[in-house]
Amino acid sequence: MQWGDGSCNLFMLGEGYRRPFRGYFTQGTGTGSRLMFPFGSTYGGLRDYSTVTALGSLLEDYSNTLFTIGAGEVVKEGIPVSEYALDFTFDPADVTVSTGTIAETSHGLTTGEPVFLRSTGTLPLGLVANRAYFAINITANTFRFALTYKNALAGTAIANVGTQGTGVHSLFGDAGSLPIRASSIMKVGYNRVADYFYEYVEDAGLPRVDTPQVTIPTSPSASYLGLINGTVNYKIAAIRDVANAGQDIDNPAAPVRGLASSASVVVTLINNTVRITFPTAVTGQTHWAVFSTQEGFGGTGAFYRLGWRQTSDADAVWYFGISETTVANAPSRTLEFDYRTGDLLPELAWIQDYEPPPGSHCIRLENIMVVLGAYDGTVGAVSLPNYFESYNPFHLLYFPEPVTAVLQRQIDNYAFVATRNGIYTIQYVGYRGEDLPSATVTTISPEIGIAYQHNWAIGAGNIAMFIEGAGIAIMRNEGVIDYEFGREVARFTRGWTAVNTKVGFDPSTRSFVFGHLGESVSFCLESGVWSTPVYNTDAGVNANWLACINAQGRLYTSLDASGTATAYIYDDATDTTRMPICSSGQWIVPQGTGRGNGIYELASAIDQGNNIEPVISVLHKNLFQKYIRGCSTTNGSNTLTAPANTFTTAWTGKIAVVTGLNVGGSGVNYLIVRLTFATNATATMTNPTTGTNVNAQASLTNVFVLIGEYAYAQTPVANREQHLPNLRPAVQDCRSYAVSVYQPTDAVRGGCYEVDIFGSPHRTSAVNV
Known part of the structure; x- marks a missing residue:
């Protein structure tokens, strides 16, 4: 059976497998975001704040380092991600184990705020160090902990477990800092200490440091044996190594490097040491690197890595990453160096490690990072291999117009990049020397592009997309774009716009899902069929699509209701016990087109779950509108209100099935009435048999109404595939007809298999045509 206009909420999956949409499983009010991305093993996003609209990129790599660029606040599973700070400490005596209540004067915590704890002894209530918990604000001076954000909102606290703990307990949150906010300069979060907290958040890259001052001491302060003879000079550079902050590093590793300074003055050393005075450290710097020329070259030539040691003893440790703490504690920020030329490491001074330029998006390919939307918005700046924050200013990729969207797995060797009028791939090709970047660009489509980040999604080797002005299309795994992919739903999606259309992939059903405002439609790759x-309103969620992403085998959606974005698991029955579906047939024109074609019997085969609300069959005739959405009713009134310009006098006498919880009385979720035209937006409801007024028993909005010539309710048997008893419509003059079956389900099982119609075509026209 091919469903017609008016069908809704029914999935076609696998070999003839049909079931209802299972609803939305909320992750907690306010947990959504405008953009959603894979985030480690789960999902995250960028959300709006103040007047800032989120855009750009967000990713976390295998080392739990976070990278983001664009605009918006970073969230993980809808929860703000922050640089952490100590909020306060509390004692075991402040803990009431039976209720899980902690006493802390003016604690300042809000319900749902993520926090983590540490203790000099044992944590209370069975809590674990460096794990995120969520605060429940009881009073200004008391609070509790919840295991999840949803539990915190519901007031479900951890209580009656564990002990008061021992020692001094420390609570950490985002006090004194804001959530991580993306900007045009790539932000980097290091050392994740709990699910939503990083120890350091810095702008990517390090600026160039000032030139060091160099002098020759006449009396070295340490027992050095001076060995350098000849003329040399020096460069220095900044290092960021947050894992070893405050410690001198005995190896040349440099996770983040700055551009080497200009060369110092040339000095001539004669059996003595040299003193290097370091300038003020730059923002984000934790260590210093020093480079020296070789003696005998007159202070010219290459600069090689120089270590520092506290004495010239043979077993003294060489430090190639000098801690800023060591420099800051030295008199006048000056250290003494004593070395042979042979002690220099063959690592050249860093002359290509420029900071990343401002941009709009970023992608990670193998061991490089690419900042897109740089310079005039059309350039991609490629990092040096293994240094995601160092950029050679000549390692650039070019696009014909500004980048609008990127699509990639978190760490891969290729990614898709889109502009408004083109689609491209960026491929990692490895280091090719100083003159060429480690990635190349290939054009996939020079004339069709992606307008917004949310307009495409990848799944099962395919990319589904919504093309501005053209609608739904798919790029197959061989790289060919199929523009006919969405033709079966072209009529339904004809009014969709790119700015409001979101595309996602649901691994649980192997389906691409296209959402627009309060509606969606999906295509199952397994069955090759559109559902x-x-x-959304049929699922009890009055909200519009904002974003979506697949993670952990599920599709997560962010839906917006009056400015509040909430994350849900798509097609999950956990929060849903009822889901109405409607199976509408296509219009049929009998062979005999004269007057007198009659329908006298109607039967349907259905599958039914636990819900045994009446199933309603509606017979439509002669190409009249089959349904209306967006109607409303008022308790105690017989007026049905529809969107403006819906009704005309032709609606008078039509049978309507008005659906909605308790609209027919307590536990009765439908009305079968006859309509009488009142205005272009209102019609009155009367009993089809007696003609008396029928009043709605509930005030409802977003009501779904079926319109026809005949409607009848039948009660099904629970949890069974079955034929509904035959109905006797006795509807005449059916030059065309269609049938709708409205079926409340349990959101797990249910569907209409087939509808059979029987009639007696005959002609009463005087002219036999």
Whole structure:
């Protein structure tokens, strides 16, 4: 059976497998975001704040280092991600184990705020160090902990477990700092200490440091044996190594490097040491690197890595990453160096390690980072291999117009990049020397592009997309774009716009999902079939699509309701016990087109779950509108209100099935009425048999109404595939007809397999045509 206009909320999966849409499983009010991305093993995003609209990129690599660029606040599973700070300490005596209540005067915590704890002894309530918990604000001076954000909102606290603990307990949160906010300069979060907290958050890259001052001491302060003879000079550079902050490093490793300074003055050493005075450290710097020329070259030639040691003893440790703490504690920020030329490491001074330029997006390919939207918005700046924050200013990729969207797995060797009028791939090709970047660009489509980040998604080797002005298309795994992919739903999606259309992939059903405002439609790759549209209001969620991403085998959606974005698991029955579906047939024109074609019997085969609300069959005739969405009713009134310009006098006498919880009385979720035209937005409801007024028993909005010539309710048997008893419509003059089956389900099982119609075509026209 091919469903017609008006069908809704029914999935076609696998070999003839049909079931209802299972609803939305909320992750907690306010947990959504405008953009969603894979984030480690789960999902994250960028959300709006103040007047800032989120855009750009967010990723976390295998070392739990976070990278983000663009605009918006970083969230993980809808929870703000922050640089942490100590909020306060509390004692075991402040803990009431039976209720899980902690006493802390003016604690300042808000309900749902993520925190983590440490202790000099044992934590209370069975809590674990460096794990995120969520605060429940009881009073200004008391609070509790919840295991999840949803539990915190619901007031479900950890209580009656563990002990008061021992020692001094420390609570850490985002006090004194803001959530991590993306900007045009790539932000980097290092050392994740708990699910939503990083120890350091810095701008990517390090600026160039000032030139060091160099002098020759006449009386070295340490027992050095001076060995350098000849003329040399020096360069220095900044290092960021947050894992070893405050410690001198005995190896040349440099996770983040700055551009080497200009050369110092040339000095001539004669059996003595040299003193290097370091300038003020730059923002984000933790260590220093020093480079020296070789003696005998007159202070010219290459600069090689120089270590520092406290004495010239043979077993003294060489430090190639000198801690800023060591420099800051030295008199006048000056250290003495004593070395042979042979002690220099063959590592050249860093002359290509420029900071990343401002941009709009970023992608990670193998061991490089690419900042897109740089300079005039059309350039991609490619990092040096293994140094994601160091950029050779000549390692650039070019696009014909500004980048609008990127699509990639978290760490891969290729990615897709889109502009408004083109689609491209960036491929990692390895280091090719100082003159060429480690990535190349290939054009996939020079004339069709992606307008917004949310307009495409990758799944099962395919990329589904919504093309501005053209609609739904798919790029197959061989790289060919199929523009006919969405033709079966072209009529349904004809009014969709790129700015409001979100595309995602649901691994649980192997389906691409296209959401627009309060509706969505999906295509199952396994069955090769489009499912019927899903309406959010039918699932009890009055919200519009904002973003989506697949993670952990599920599709997570962010839906916006009056400015509040909430994350949900798509097609999950956990929060849903009822889901109405409607199976509408296509219009059929009998062979005999004269007057008198009659329908006298109607039967349907269905599958039913636990819900045994009546199933309603509606017979439509003669190409009249089959349904209306967005209607409303008022408790105690017989007026049905529809969107403006819906009704005309032709609606008078039509049978309507008005659906909605308790609209027919307590536990009765439908009305079968006859309509009478009142205005272009209102019609009155009467009993089809007696003509008396029928009043709605509930005030409802977003009501779904079926319109036809005949409607009848039948009660199904629970948890069974079955034929509904035959109905006797006795509807005449059916030059065309269609049938709708409205079926409340349990959001797990249910669907209409087939509808059979029987009639007696005959002609009463005087002219036999």
